[in-house]
Amino acid sequence: MALDNSQLLRFTTAGSVDDGKSTLIGRLLYDSKSIFEDQLEAVEHTSKQKGHEGVDLALFTDGLRDEREQGITIDVAYRYFTTPKRKFIIADTPGHIQYTRNMVTGASTANAAIILVDARHGVIEQTKRHAFIASLLHIPHVIVCVNKMDLVDFSEQVFQEIVEQFEGFASKMLIPDIRFIPISALKGDNVVNRSKNMEWYQGAPLLHTLETMHISSDINKVDARFPVQTVLRPQSEEFIDYRGYAGRVASGVFRIGDTVSVLPSGFTSRIKGIDGPDGPLQEAFAPQSVSLTLEDDIDISRGDMIVRANNQPEATQDLEVMLCWLNDKPARPRAKYTLMHTTNQQKAMIREVVYKIDIHTLSRNKEDAEIGMNDICKVKLRTTRPIMVDDYRENRTTGSLILVDDTTNETVAAAMVV
Amino acid sequence: MFKTYSMQTQLLTPPDARQSSERQSLNYLDELESEAIYVLREVWAQFQNPVILFSGGKDSIVVTHLARKAFYPARIPFALMHVDTGHNFPETIQFRDNLIDSLGARLIVGSVQESIDQGRVAEEKGKNATRNALQITTLLDAIEENGVDCAIGGGRRDEEKARAKERFFSHRDDFGQWDPKNQRPELWNLFNGKHFEGEHFRVFPISNWTEMDVWNYILREGIDIPSLYFAHEREVVWRNQSWIPNSEFLVPDPKETIVTKKVRFRTLGDITITGGIESEADTLEKIVQEVAAMRQTERGNRADDKRSETAMEDRKKQGYF
Structure with a gap:
């Protein structure tokens, strides 16, 4: 046992x-x-x-x-x-x-x-x-x-x-x-x-x-990242003003009193309280599921990310990723896919294949731009709005994403930010 | 530049940093709990009308407990759906109703008896007849009638070999069927719950828990469970290598004798097919000790799994829990 x-x-x-x-x-x-x-x-x-x-x-x-x-x-x-x-x-x-x-x-x-x-x-x-x-x-x-x-x-x-x-x-x-x-x-x-x-x-x-x-x-203990899953608003007298941002700490540590930024809006506030599964906590670290309350009333919703104000991820619409294609149907050039990253979703397009890995020799092939089942490629993605990413090597949670084909709803690719 | 600054503050305060890094690691039960809460919150965020499939068994009780924690101080946002075969342990129904009251949640009951009366399914015949397979139709009807797009279950991957490949977010087509060869890959903790009208998902927040984990968690949290799990005196007959409880539905063979034994149940299903084991474990602590020393899997006493090598796989493909 x-x-x-x-x-x-x-x-x-x-x-x-x-x-x-x-x-x-x-x-x-x-x-x-x-x-x-x-x-x-x-x-x-x-x-x-x-x-x-x-x-x-x-x-x-x-x-x-x-x-x-x-x-x-x-x-x-x-x-x-x-x-x-x-x-x-x-x-x-x-x-x-x-x-x-x-x-x-x-x-x-x-x-x-x-x-x-x-x-x-x-x-x-x-x-x-x-x-x-x-x-x-x-x-x-x-x-x-x-x-x-x-x-x-x-x-x-x-x-x-x-x-x-x-x-x-x-x-x-x-x-x-x-x-x-x-x-x-x-x-x-x-x-x-x-x-x-x-x-x-x-x-x-x-x-x-x-x-x-x-x-x-x-687990990365340095860069505090908190993707918001959902907002808890109890409809009860006792908790009438409670507004908790529920999520799982992706990396780093959050403490009561920390100055935090909410991305992508950029508004700043301080952590008022942390509620864990067994009650109030002084600090929360990865991979704990908690809910945070803030000193100020800011408009925050699913897909936003709470980070420490002095340590922020990159907000970008242009990403270079290592991509692994997981679906029978090959990638369609310049087609739009739904990109899922932490709790955020955006439309995204594969703009360019930089190179494809030859899985036999592990060498880079810059001529072959077709992406099919089990292919591993370096590609450039473009999203409709900025997403908040870290380098995958620094952060496996905020550096990873999947692509979903809207015509089938299937998960067609996994990718790591480089 | 900002990162450098934060590194420096850490260097300036080494005792504090060292102290907290010692604490900053979760034990396995905390990590499983955290994972399940994350999954339950994803369900709430990604679906319109999710329910918890509630059987009255310990696994669905644990899932309900986790849901309560995941949304506290808000109320549990899921209705509980119970597929009632009519062949229940009375204790299970009592337990269910008490729990619903304490949660203030909504209860949806799908009745197998009604499905039989409507001619949707036919009762099995013979001594080993059960209503187990009939539940599939009732469950899928209840899902459709109530517009449910996600049914949260207490299934665990360690239970049975067909479950070992189950996803956390498991897609069901518009006939409610599972296609094990065409499952969506599930990477990191990115769960894709996208679906078309008429399709639904089954979600299993405690996929990664074992029977032992569930019992240790029940013990740690002091979760209330039906009295059937504790050793008690009961009238039983020896059938299919376990003690089947006497009930109004039991038709004993001439060769079978009803005896009184001190038994408890490791899983709870229909009263007609759930076999008990002889046990003296009448407290949670004793149960945990007993389970730890156990040399048989918990579903070993379930007649529904004994029908064939692939009994569970076949039922799951059709839309079973």
């Missing part, structure tokens, strides 16, 4: 087909005793039916009927487990090339990414893609698990070569924290329990790493 001061850690897993990703997750759940008897019985039953030896751990993460029939994962699935130190949310994302969109989705909220490498094959093209997406989505921690060490005689040399290969290309990417762990998900080496087969490895097993890695600094 988690303790009162346990934190929540979200991580995503990426691997190619047959890298043993499902087995690894099954192993984490199984060895941390997060599998229930009835689930275990069901999986034992299916393993026997399929003629597998012992329990096929990968079956624990099997999801929808189509996936089971095809033996693949087609969509992000979320798994949960808890240890006495932390609660974990796994975004289990498929690793096929055509499913870039799922990896981007899983990565968007993750504190950490686990990238699986098959010890027999070393770093392959897909590994580079996974690292690239982790870097693009600015996941603070990356753990490279070199899996199937049992199939290379638990060789230190094989492991070291893969570490060097990975560091070789990852040095060009912006990944703040990379760790390497040699594991065997199938046999259980260095997943939950320390491996007896790899005495040469001095580091911690995977679970211990996940339990102890420092994540409090993953």
Whole structure:
């Protein structure tokens, strides 16, 4: 059972087909005793039916009927487990090339990414893609698990070569924290329990790493940003003058008495009160849901942003973003989309494709201006009104946005402000 | 330039900054609560006529509790919608009515009996007949009749494998159906609730909670829950690997005997299909301890999920909760 001061850690897993990703997750759940008897019985039953030896751990993460029939994962699935130190949310994302969109989705909220490498094959093209997406989505921690060490005689040399290969290309990417762990998900080496087969490895097993890695600094604590979701106006005698601006602190800290600006109007006031879920607070920090009251009566509505007066985001109609296209239908040049950014909505247009990333070579292609499913491009957007943004690398909440196609209402693109 | 200034003030006051940075991290329950409140406020901002689907079970009670917190000091802005199968535990209905009174909220009841009487659905036959699947029609009718564009549910991703891929904001077409292969990607905390006339959304604010989280939260907040969750003496029969309560709807086999046992229920559904477990847990603290030591999933005692490998997935596609 988690303790009162346990934190929540979200991580995503990426691997190619047959890298043993499902087995690894099954192993984490199984060895941390997060599998229930009835689930275990069901999986034992299916393993026997399929003629597998012992329990096929990968079956624990099997999801929808189509996936089971095809033996693949087609969509992000979320798994949960808890240890006495932390609660974990796994975004289990498929690793096929055509499913870039799922990896981007899983990565968007993750504190950490686990990238699986098959010890027999070393770093392959897909590994580079996974690292690239982790870097693009600015996941603070990356753990490279070199899996199937049992199939290379638990060789230190094989492991070291893969570490060097990975560091070789990852040095060009912006990944703040990379760790390497040699594991065997199938046999259980260095997943939950320390491996007896790899005495040469001095580091911690995977679970211990996940339990102890420092994540409090993953959130921006400097730039105070508060996107207003809705205005609370109780229709009761007791709270007749109450006007609370409800929202979730995106970053930074707000304290009673702070001088704040309301954007885009630019009006300035001071914080009079902060109401949290359990009553009044002296300060609020990310990611707390609170409501703020101000000293002055200002017209504020959904989509506005309350910020500290001396530290403001950029208000702009022209944005450069890294964009990932998520829809079957290609982007229409100069078409208008609805842009959703924090609690704000504006119409926006893709004005220009600066370059497209070749997902195979990770090089920039300036000639190709077509944007289709799973494409990652740098583009210029123009909005009808200014929106208040920060650089995504500084602020994952105020630096991210999605595009919605008004003809279908579908979410067609995700983008990060650069 | 402004950023530099704020950095400097921090440097000038290191003890204060250090002190507060220690406090500035939420524990997992606070973070889950904050996430759920954010989602509930998004629902209120993005939809015209949202309701909470209220079953009387602990998950929908927790969602209602969170909604109360999300809009305080304003009143809870959602009506509660209950799909009444007619096969209720009397305790559930009593609990529902008391809660509605204390919230001052509006209650919408969709009646499965009425759907049967109108010939919209036909009652299942046989010993294991339930009204579980019939609820889908009643629910979708109630959503349409009341012009509901968003139904907030207590579904959790850890409950069942078909739920593991569910979004927070889950789109339903104009037949109320879920298309698991064509879900909108959901990134960061940007929720797209845009829809056309006649379509609606199901929203699950406690998607990321586990059964254990729900119980720990109920304990921490002191949330009132139906007495059925606590161990009590009850007449039951042993059927489908659990203790099914005796009721006016139960037709025992000649081989089945009605006995009195001390039981409690881990989930609450229809009285005809919800199996109890033998338990001595008669306080919230004991329940939390018992759940922590539990080796079976909570839906293991639900006959509705035992029908086939994909029972939940199939019902969800049609428009189930």
